[in-house]
Each structure stands twice: as structure tokens, then as C-alpha cells.
Amino acid sequence: MAQPSSQNDSGIDVVNAPQDLWGDLYHELLRAPWPLTLLSIAALVLAINVFFALVFLLTGGIANARHGSFADAFFFSVQTLGTTGYGTMYPQTMAANLVVTAESIVSLVAVALITGLVFTKFAIPVARLEFAHNAVFYLQDGVRILAIRIANRRGNFIVEATVRVALVRAETTREGIFMYRLYDLPLVRDRSNAVGRSWLILHRIDANSVLRDVTADSVRGADLEIEVAITGTDGTTSQTLHARHRYLPEDLRFGMRYADMLLPQPDGRIQLDYARLHELLPAAY
Numbered sequence: 001m002a003q004p005s006s007q008n009d010s011g012i013d014v015v016n017a018p019q020d021l022w023g024d025l026y027h028e029l030l031r032a033p034w035p036l037t038l039l040s041i042a043a044l045v046l047a048i049n050v051f052f053a054l055v056f057l058l059t060g061g062i063a064n065a066r067h068g069s070f071a072d073a074f075f076f077s078v079q080t081l082g083t084t085g086y087g088t089m090y091p092q093t094m095a096a097n098l099v100v101t102a103e104s105i106v107s108l109v110a111v112a113l114i115t116g117l118v119f120t121k122f123a124i125p126v127a128r129l130e131f132a133h134n135a136v137f138y139l140q141d142g143v144r145i146l147a148i149r150i151a152n153r154r155g156n157f158i159v160e161a162t163v164r165v166a167l168v169r170a171e172t173t174r175e176g177i178f179m180y181r182l183y184d185l186p187l188v189r190d191r192s193n194a195v196g197r198s199w200l201i202l203h204r205i206d207a208n209s210v211l212r213d214v215t216a217d218s219v220r221g222a223d224l225e226i227e228v229a230i231t232g233t234d235g236t237t238s239q240t241l242h243a244r245h246r247y248l249p250e251d252l253r254f255g256m257r258y259a260d261m262l263l264p265q266p267d268g269r270i271q272l273d274y275a276r277l278h279e280l281l282p283a284a285y
Contacts, residue, residue, distance in 0.1 A: 030121055037121060041114055045081070048110060052077040052103045061093030081107045125239035127230070128153035130277065135226055135247040137205070137214075138257040138283035144205040146185070148228055148247075149198065149258050151277050157194040158241070161232035163187065163201055167210055170223035183210040185226075195232065197272050198261055216254040224249060257283035 029037050053074035056062055065072035076089045080103050091097045132149040139145075148165065152158060165185040172178050186209075188202040205211045226247040234241050259279035263271045 029117055048106060049074055049077040049081055052099065055099050059095040059099055061091055061096030062089050063092045064089050077103065125234055125237060125241040127241040127243035129230060129243040131245040132258065133278045134251050134253045134280065136256045136258060136280065137254045138285050144285060146203040146205060146211060147258065148201040149277065151198045151274060152195055157196055157235035158232035159194050159235050161192045161195045161230060163190050163228065163230045165201060165203060166227045168225050168227060219249040219252055222249050253280060255283060255285040256280040
């Protein structure tokens with residue numbers, strides 16, 4: 001029987017993939033949203049306390065705890081795990097002291113793991129790059145081009161940035177085998193010493209370009225996409241970061257260009273208007 005399917009950020013439904021949730025739990029929590037990670041941490045802490053509360057109920061030996069009270073045993077476990085200890089309840093038998101020792105060891109390991117997880121999750125570099133909603137095709141200096149615009153939402157620089165653009169298209173070979181074929185698109189400039197506020201990525205559509213026969217009609221309903229991947233070094237933290245985006249056929253605009261984001265001011269200064277990042281204007285193609 002087929003395993004449940006999952007959809008990744010490439011838009012492909014994955015089925016029957018090997019899954020090892022517990023063996024890869026650390027990376028799963030790193031990739032998970034913050035609310036889910038915090039909920040998992042809280043569930044782990046509560047589970048540990050519930051387990052040791054049940055052990056304390058079996059052993060007894062907790063001073064000032066009501067006999068058979070799960071609540072007292074639970075909150076005594078919470079105090080032990082959190083190294084709080086208010087002095088009201090304390091172990092008074094050998095069995096209770098042994099359980100406290102075991103819980104102290106478990107708490108040290110749990111706190112170390114949780115601290116490492118939270119610190120790593122906070123420290124993961126995130127590229128605050130925003131891609132224009134549409135990739136555009138238009139005529140520039142007599143040559144047809146594909147243009148993609150990105151903007152850096154942070155005020156710093158992305159140092160030694162490198163960009164790659166690829167066309168992924170469904171094709172059938174001469175032997176009748178269906179496959180998805182990837183074509184790298186050569187760019188006018190695929191590196192930038194420092195990406196500040198914006199970057200216009202250009203691919204010239206000449207006789208050697210795989211996009212030479214692409215038109216608005218040919219991409220309508222076609223099984224293709226344009227993938228963009230950027231890597232670089234955060235100028236503030238010196239961490240390597242990356243970002244990716246994909247454009248589907250409905251995201252491609254022919255005979256359109258991006259509106260200028262750089263606007264001259266009366267005092268001679270240049271203003272960059274982020275509100276125009278996605279704005280398009282008619283152009284020849």
C-alpha cells in the first residue's frame with residue numbers, strides 16, 4: 001500500500017519515500033516552524049515529569065507530599081527537573097533519592113539538547129531576499145532577454161553572491177521516455193561582490209538559448225518552470241546563506257518590463273522605492 005504523500009517546495013508530491021522521524025528528529029525540529037518546535041519541547045518536558053511522577057508514586061518517600069497524590073508527585077518532579085526546590089517537599093528515603101538522581105541526570109541531558117536545538121534554530125542564517133512576483137521577457141538593446149528582479153530586505157550586504165537560473169521542462173526522448181530535463185541559463189552577470197538593495201538578473205535569448213522559441217502562447221499550460229538559486233555570505237554575521245524561488249508558466253510575462261525602483265530626487269540624491277519591486281510596465285518583445 002502506498003505511503004501518504006507529502007509535497008515539498010518544488011511542488012512535487014512525494015510518495016513511498018523512506019521516513020525515519022525519530023532518527024532525524026533533530027533536523028525535523030530545525031526545519032519546523034517555531035510554534036511546533038516550542039510545542040514539542042513543552043511536550044518533552046511534560047512527558048519527563050509525568051514519567052517520574054509515576055515513579056515517585058510507586059516509590060513514595062517524598063516528605064510533605066500527600067499519599068497517592070499524582071499532583072504532588074508531578075510538581076515535585078517539576079521542581080527536581082527545573083532545579084527549583086522550594087524546600088517544602090524533599091526526598092527522605094533511599095528509593096526517592098535514587099529517583100531524584102536519575103531525574104537529575106535526565107534533566108541535564110534534556111536541557112543540553114533543548115539548549116542546542118534552540119540556539120541552532122536561532123542561529124540558522126536566513127536570506128531576507130524578496131523575488132519579484134513575475135519573471136519578464138522584453139527587448140533590450142535589440143536583444144530579447146529574460147529578467148528577474150530581487151531585493152534585499154535587510155539593510156546590509158550579501159557578499160560574494162552567486163546566482164544560478166535554470167529551466168526545468170518536461171520532455172519526451174526519441175525513445176518515448178518521459179523525463180524532466182534541466183537547462184542552465186547563462187546570465188549576463190552571475191556574481192555580485194555585494195548585493196545591497198536590489199539585483200536585476202538577465203539572460204540573453206539568442207540563437208543558442210534554450211528559450212529562443214518560447215512565447216506567451218507556447219508556455220500557456222506547459223509543464224515547465226524557471227528556478228532561481230542564490231548563495232552568498234551575510235555581511236553582518238559572515239554566515240553562508242541561500243535563497244531560491246521558482247516561476248511557473250502563469251508567473252511569466254511577455255512584453256513587460258520592471259518599473260524603475262531608482263528615482264532621482266530634486267536634490268540630486270537617488271531614492272530606491274521598494275513599493276515598485278513587483279510593478280510592471282509594457283515593453284517591446
